[in-house]
Amino acid sequence: MNPDILKDEIQDYIFDFSGDSSKLAFRGSPFSEVTVQELLIQIEGRKKVEKKLPTWYETRGILYSKKLNLEQSSSEETAKYKASLVKGERLADLTGGFGVDSFYFAKSFKKVEYYEQDATLAKTVCHNFSILQNENIECFEGNSLEMIEEKYYDCIYVDPARRHDLKGKVFMLSDCEPNIIEHLGFVLDRCKTLIIKTSPMLDISAGLKQLGYVKEIHLVAVENDLKELIWLLEPGYDGEIHIQTIDFTKHGLEKWNVSWNNSEEPSYSQPLSYLYEPNVAIMKSGKFGALSKYFSVNKLHLNSHLFTSEKLVQFPGRRFEIISVMPYSKESMRTLKKTKVNITTRNFPETVANLRKKWKIKEGGNAYLFFSTNINGEKIILQCCKV
Structure with missing residues (x-):
């Protein structure tokens, strides 16, 4: 880390910068003490966290790291949520990253130990903790599993990262680093509660088979993502x-909330007065x-995942x-040709893109069309307006 980045005039420049960073890269740094590459990491990093990490964005003296760490970081909303689930004396964050989760866990625990293998990232985050006035977080550089061998915690938190060579393959916990499946017994022997954050791509049934001892699973969405x-x-x-489920x-x-063991069957009917589309967290459940x-x-x-009722x-x-x-037919579609409407498909053989192209339907407006299948297996179109 170049300490000159923290000089007042350079911090002013980073905070006030609103131009094109590619043009800055071409022009070069206006400061002799820092390179243009060092400036760009800070400018682009700060811009990237504006919505995701507003506390970091608004605080002078925060240092940013390479893009990957920022992309993998929890948002403030989701970090606050995780911290609300547990409390106690001592927590270890075994995969510290950019430190957002440690920052919020420190509001629920008297002491938090932040572990990070990347020495440069660990130094950056430790600096940020001091700027953010986190006095109850202790930073450690190195292999967390080796460093906690003689320790015991109220809670251990781990966010395993997927290995880069596995892009496109089915998401498995055993393909992540650290391999929490391989070290599960070791980690559980050193805490009262273990929290594992995983990608939403992980199949819940597969995760349960691999882990065991699971008490709760929280499916966390932000704006239906x-x-x-x-x-x-x-x-x-x-x-x-x-x-x-949280959105x-x-x-x-x-x-x-619902029990994983709940195996109730849904009731079915033809479309009534109102239509409901579950959020993504419920869809995942x-x-x-x-x-x-x-x-x-x-x-x-059975496969439409849309619901209806007579009363709202x-x-x-x-x-x-x-x-x-309406039934899905050429006659029905001719009435919709060249209109402007929002389209969703559920359990339907054609894609949204195909329907738009085929019938020249523009996107937008206040009307909604759902293309789906009813209880009798018939393809239907539901014309709706949002409540």
Whole structure:
């Protein structure tokens, strides 16, 4: 780390920069003490965290690292959520990264130990903790599994990173570093609670088979974009597994919880007055029968994952009033040709892109079309407006 980056005039330049960073790269650094590459890492890093990490973005003296660490970092929203799940005396973050999770865990624990193998990143993050006035976080550089061998914690947190050579393959925990499956017994022997953050690509059933001792799984989304799966494990636990679905929306928090062992079947019907599309966290859970019963809504078809009711109900996802239901036919589609409308397909043989191209339908407007399949296996079009 070049300490000159922290000089007032250089920090002013980074904070005030609003131009084209590619032009800056061509012009070169206006400061003799720092290179243009060093400036660009800070300017582009700060720009990247504006929405994801507003506390970091708004704080002078924060240092940024290479892009990969920022992309893999938790957002402040999701980090706060994880920190709300546990509390105690001592926590170890075995995969420290950019330090966002450690920062928020430090508000729930008296002491947090941050571990990071990348020495440069660890020094950067330790500096940021001091700027952010985190006095109860201790930073360690090196292999966390080796360094905690003689220690014990109320909670251990780990966010295994997927190896780069596995791009495109099915996501498996055993393909990540550290390999938490290989070291699971070792880690569980050193804590009361283990929290594992995984990619939303991980299949829940596969994760349960690989892990064991799972008490809770939290499926966390932001604006209907599934961000992470949070697994809470307790040594020796063999009880009911609780699923918590979370979606942070502009209008508030959508939460719904269900037992993983719940195997209720949904009720079915033809489309009624209202249509419901579950948020992505609920879609990931796959607990459509429990959802149907809890909210008193009917499913359109086994594989459609759309729900309907006669009366409007609160629901974790999008809600629509059904204006009309039409069979999917050339005659029906001719009435929609060259219109401007939002399209969604669920359990339907054609893609949104195909439908738009084939019938020259523009995207946008206040009308919504759902192309799906009803209980009788018939292809249908639901014309809706948002509630």
